[in-house]
Amino acid sequence: MIEFIADKYNFWIAIVLMMIGFYAIIAKHNLVKKVIGLNIFQTSVFLFYISISKVNGGTAPIIWHPEGHAEVVYDNPLPHVLILTAIVVSVSVTAVALGIIVKLYKNYGSIEEDEIKLIEHNEPELDSK
Amino acid sequence: MIDFFTTHAPVLTIVVFIFGALLAPVFGRINNSLSYYCALITTALSFVLSVYLLFSVYNNAPLEYFLGGWKPPYGIEYRVDILNSFILSVVSFVSFLSVIYGYGSIKSEIYEKRHPAFYSVYLLFIGGMMGILITNDIFNMYVFLEITSLAGYALIAMGRTRYSYMASFNYLILGSVGATFFLIGIGYLYMQTGTLNLTDLAQRLQGHFDTNVVLVAIAFIVVGLMLKMAVFPLHFWLPDAYTYSPSVISAAMAGTSTKVAAYLLIRLMYTIFGIQAGFSGINFSGIIIVIASITILAGSIIAISQTDLKKMLAFSSIGQIGYILIGTAMVNKYAFAGGLLHILNHAMMKTALFMVAGGFFYKFTSTKINDLKGMGRQMPFASAMFLILSLSMVGIPLTVGFISKWYIILGAAQSGYWIVVPVILLSSLLTAIYFGRVVHNLFFKDSEASNTGILHAKIPYSMVSSTAVLVFLCIFFGVFAYMPVEISLKAAENIIGAMPWK
Numbered sequence: 001m002i003e004f005i006a007d008k009y010n011f012w013i014a015i016v017l018m019m020i021g022f023y024a025i026i027a028k029h030n031l032v033k034k035v036i037g038l039n040i041f042q043t044s045v046f047l048f049y050i051s052i053s054k055v056n057g058g059t060a061p062i063i064w065h066p067e068g069h070a071e072v073v074y075d076n077p078l079p080h081v082l083i084l085t086a087i088v089v090s091v092s093v094t095a096v097a098l099g100i101i102v103k104l105y106k107n108y109g110s111i112e113e114d115e116i117k118l119i120e121h122n123e124p125e126l127d128s129k
Numbered sequence: 130m131i132d133f134f135t136t137h138a139p140v141l142t143i144v145v146f147i148f149g150a151l152l153a154p155v156f157g158r159i160n161n162s163l164s165y166y167c168a169l170i171t172t173a174l175s176f177v178l179s180v181y182l183l184f185s186v187y188n189n190a191p192l193e194y195f196l197g198g199w200k201p202p203y204g205i206e207y208r209v210d211i212l213n214s215f216i217l218s219v220v221s222f223v224s225f226l227s228v229i230y231g232y233g234s235i236k237s238e239i240y241e242k243r244h245p246a247f248y249s250v251y252l253l254f255i256g257g258m259m260g261i262l263i264t265n266d267i268f269n270m271y272v273f274l275e276i277t278s279l280a281g282y283a284l285i286a287m288g289r290t291r292y293s294y295m296a297s298f299n300y301l302i303l304g305s306v307g308a309t310f311f312l313i314g315i316g317y318l319y320m321q322t323g324t325l326n327l328t329d330l331a332q333r334l335q336g337h338f339d340t341n342v343v344l345v346a347i348a349f350i351v352v353g354l355m356l357k358m359a360v361f362p363l364h365f366w367l368p369d370a371y372t373y374s375p376s377v378i379s380a381a382m383a384g385t386s387t388k389v390a391a392y393l394l395i396r397l398m399y400t401i402f403g404i405q406a407g408f409s410g411i412n413f414s415g416i417i418i419v420i421a422s423i424t425i426l427a428g429s430i431i432a433i434s435q436t437d438l439k440k441m442l443a444f445s446s447i448g449q450i451g452y453i454l455i456g457t458a459m460v461n462k463y464a465f466a467g468g469l470l471h472i473l474n475h476a477m478m479k480t481a482l483f484m485v486a487g488g489f490f491y492k493f494t495s496t497k498i499n500d501l502k503g504m505g506r507q508m509p510f511a512s513a514m515f516l517i518l519s520l521s522m523v524g525i526p527l528t529v530g531f532i533s534k535w536y537i538i539l540g541a542a543q544s545g546y547w548i549v550v551p552v553i554l555l556s557s558l559l560t561a562i563y564f565g566r567v568v569h570n571l572f573f574k575d576s577e578a579s580n581t582g583i584l585h586a587k588i589p590y591s592m593v594s595s596t597a598v599l600v601f602l603c604i605f606f607g608v609f610a611y612m613p614v615e616i617s618l619k620a621a622e623n624i625i626g627a628m629p630w631k
Contacts, residue, residue, distance in 0.1 A: 025302060034302055042309055045316070052320050079319065082268055086312060089275045093305050096282055100298045107291040120292050 010051035017044035029113045031104065035097045042090045046083050053079035135181070139194040139207040139263055142178045142217065145171050146256025150249045157245020164245040165232060171252055172225040175259065179217040182209050187616060191623075193265075201265070202326040208265035211620040212469070216392050217262050219473050223384035223480050224255040226595045231377040233589030234487050238289050238375045247287060251381075254280035258389045267315050268325045270393060274311065274357070278304045281386060285374040296369035303356060303366045310353030317346035318401075331401045338403070347402055351417075354397075357390035360454070361424035364447045371443035376487025379439060383446050384480035388472045391450060395457045395468075399624050417458040422552045425451035429559035433566075438486050438496040441563060442479065445522070448556060449475045455549055456537040464540020465621035466614065471533035473613055474606070478521050478530065481599035485515045488588050488596070498567055503576025510593065512571045514600045519564035521603050524557050528607040532614065 005012060017040055024037025053076040061077035101111055108116045134141065149171030156163035186192055191210035195201065209217075228251075239247055257277025261270055282304070286297035319325060321342045322333040337343055352363075359367040367387075371379045402413070428448025435441040449471070456468020488511050489504065490496050505512040521528035534553055541549035606613055 022306075025306065031298065038302060038305055041306065045309055045312055048313070049316050052316065079316075082319075085268075085272060089272070089279075089308075092279055093275075093301065096279060097298065097301050100282070100286055100294050100301065103286070104294045104298065107294065113295075116295055120295070 011048070014044045014048040014051070017041075017047065031101050031111045031113060032098075034113075035094060035101070038097070039090065039094060042086070042093075046087060046090075049079045049083040049086070053077070134178075135185075137194075138178050138182055138185075139192055139209050140196065142175050142182070142221075142263060143256055143260050145174050145178070146252050146259060150252040150256065153249040153252060154245040157248070161241065161244050164248045165228075165235075168228050168231075168248040168252055169225075172221060172228050172255065175255075176218070176221040176225050179214060179221045179259075183211070183214040183218050183616070185209075186211055186214050187619065202324045202329040205269050206265040206326055206328075207263050208328075209263060210623060211616060212396070212624055213262045213392065215469065215616055215620055216388065216472060217259060219476050220255065220258055220262065220385045220389065223476050224251075224381055226598060227377050227381040227384075227480070230380065230484055230487070230592050230595040232591040234376045234491055234592055237491060238377075239287055243287065247284070250280045250283045251378075253277075254284060255381075255385070258385055261389050261393060265327045266325055267318065267327060267330065267397075271308065271312055271315060274390075274393070275308055277386065277389070278308060278357075281382065284378045284382075285370050287378070288373045288375050290373055292369075293373040296366075296373040300366040300370045303363075307353045307356030307363075310349045310356070314346045314348075314350030314353065317342050317349065321346070327396070327400050331403075334401060334403075350397060351394065354390050354394045355420070358387050358394070358450055358454075359447050360420060360450065361427045361447065364424075364428075367447060368440050368443040371446070371483075372437060372439045376483065376490055379442075380480045380483035380487065383442070383483050384476040387446065387450050388453065388476060391453045391457075391472070394454075395624075398458070414458045414460055418455055418546060418549065421451040421454035421458065422548065423451075424448065425455070425552055425556045426559075429556045429563070433559065433563045435563075436498055438489065438498050438501065438567065439483070441498070441567070442482050442486060445560070445563070446475075446479055448560075449479065451556075452533065452537060452553070455552075456533070456540065459540055459544050459546055459549070460625065461540040461544040462618065462621045462625055463536050463543060465625060466617040467533050467536030467538075467540055469617040469620055470529075470536060470613055473617075474521075474529040474533045474603075477599050477603055477606075478518055481514070481596050481603065482518050482522070484592065484596040484599070485511050485518070488592055491588055491592065492586075498570055501567065501570045502574035504570075505572040507576065508588075511588070511596075514596055515571065516568055517600055518603065519568055521607070522564060523561045526607075527604065529603050529610075530607075532607060532610045536614075 021037045021039070021041030021044060025034055025041065028034055028037060055073055055075050058073045058075040061074040064072055104116065105111050108119050110116055110119070149167055153164040153167045156167050182192065186209050191208060194207040196205045196207065199205070235244065235247065254277055257273045257280060260273030261277065264270055264273065282297050282301045285300060286294050288296070315325070318330060321337055321340065322330055324330055324333060334343065356363045371383060374382070425448045428444050428451065432441050432444035432448065435444060452471045453468045453475070456464045456471060459465070486496050488508070489501060492508065493500060517528070521530040524530040524534045534557070538550055538553055541547065
């Protein structure tokens with residue numbers, strides 16, 4: 001049992017981080033906390049990608065000819081490249097989300113989801129700023 | 130010159146959108162209306178290219194285009210066959226008509242200084258969807274999915290009410306979770322196979338369907354895409370997003386975005402997951418049919434209780450996505466063709482319905498069903514179009530709604546999924562109830578004095594003409610259904626292929 005956990009520790013880290021992020025997305029009413037949760041959630045996937053690219057005894061994937069070594073084992077560089085794209089996407093999602101939160105705060109004076117819904121319920125249909 | 134366009138047509142369908150999105154704000158600096166013409170020309174160009182692609186692959190073999198000349202599996206491959214060029218044409222046509230419609234409605238709904246930014250983001254939104262449709266590389270699909278989603282969040286936030294921001298934020302959170310699920314699924318598939326090209330993936334996955342890695346990948350991808358598609362238990366972002374966005378965006382989104390996510394699921398189900406063969410004792414198509422049936426019934430029942438016209442149409446869209454899923458999941462030629470036809474038909478019907486709702490909003494700044502009493506006399510043309518579209522949604526013969534339901538039921542009878550037939554008939558009845566309520570208010574109630582004031586006396590020709598074109602096509606393709614039916618039957622044959630279908 002211990003071995004099972006210890007051998008696959010990279011997956012466990014990804015799972016734990018993912019669940020923390022998911023919990024924040026579902027349970028928190030504060031919109032900024034939701035965005036932080038989303039970031040943690042996405043980071044867990046980045047770590048998962050990075051960990052599957054590791055090759056036993058591999059080194060950084062930069063072409064290298066050391067003295068006395070006939071063959072050098074490299075890590076798989078493709079997941080690194082893929083996840084670079086995904087990080088860019090994640091940053092832009094965060095930027096858009098924070099921009100929307102600023103607008104929400106200007107319009108409602110609050111960033112708590114339930115308060116915004118209450119205000120909207122009491123005095124709906126006002127033009128946005 | 131022509132030669133250049135024909136050889137590079139697959140990539141040009143996306144490149145025109147990227148250039149258009151960059152040029153629209155530049156032109157907007159000179160004159161606001163120039164950015165409108167930029168969007169118009171871009172979408173028209175992409176429509177011409179998509180129709181050219183459709184005719185080319187209908188008559189010849191599927192087109193393959195290697196970006197930068199790198200052969201797959203090393204490079205990104207764009208692959209056009211009948212299935213995706215058909216949906217490409219639908220998406221570009223709907224987006225083109227929405228731009229025409231926008232000429233009148235955008236001016237009253239979005240601040241003047243935001244117009245160039247609006248058109249720029251709109252072109253990115255459509256361009257991302259074209260990218261999802263045309264690419265044959267699973268990671269490229271994820272990137273385009275995020276491009277179109279990010280543009281979609283911004284477009285919804287441009288709505289007139291302040292609650293638009295909240296609707297956009299909810300969609301952002303759920304949409305990002307869905308896309309991240311898709312990303313995890315891609316990671317697992319890459320772990321198992323070491324490739325991202327769909328054709329290559331399909332070959333390398335043969336015989337690996339029993340492994341847990343592939344099963345987890347399929348589970349993540351299917352759930353993530355169902356979130357994007359707004360299938361019933363995961364639909365919470367959609368009603369608000371459609372209700373509080375500008376009329377043009379409700380119309381364009383209802384016609385395109387959920388259908389593109391449905392295409393993605395169809396493509397992955399058939400090309401790499403091998404739904405035809407079934408795997409490891411799981412009845413994959415059975416599961417999807419049950420989910421889709423629940424979606425159809427739930428969407429229709431919730432739509433009955435709505436008081437806002439746009440929200441009612443949004444819940445109706447949730448139900449209609451179920452038809453597309455149910456048709457394509459049955460692994461039968463006729464049902465698949467029916468599901469594919471429903472992508473075209475529902476895009477036309479729901480876009481036109483949201484356009485009519487936008488027309489009501491333009492004139493009275495309200496879309497509450499109770500405020501529509503007696504509109505049949507004040508806006509006879511718009512109300513008549515609404516009536517025709519409602520009949521089409523219910524599935525009355527001589528309209529397009531009938532054709533797709535007919536083929537889905539035909540396929541259900543052939544493949545033995547009898548449960549589908551009562552679901553579709555019951556949902557037609559429910560559709561008649563919720564549209565009947567609106568039609569009753571439009572034509573058979575006297576208008577009340579307390580109606581909200583008239584904002585604009587006359588609806589612009591651009592709004593009327595684009596809606597009228599769609600309504601005309603709803604009847605035209607309902608009577609002369611030969612062309613779309615032939616195309617979708619051939620697409621179904623290609624996709625289901627020589628596999629022994631039930």
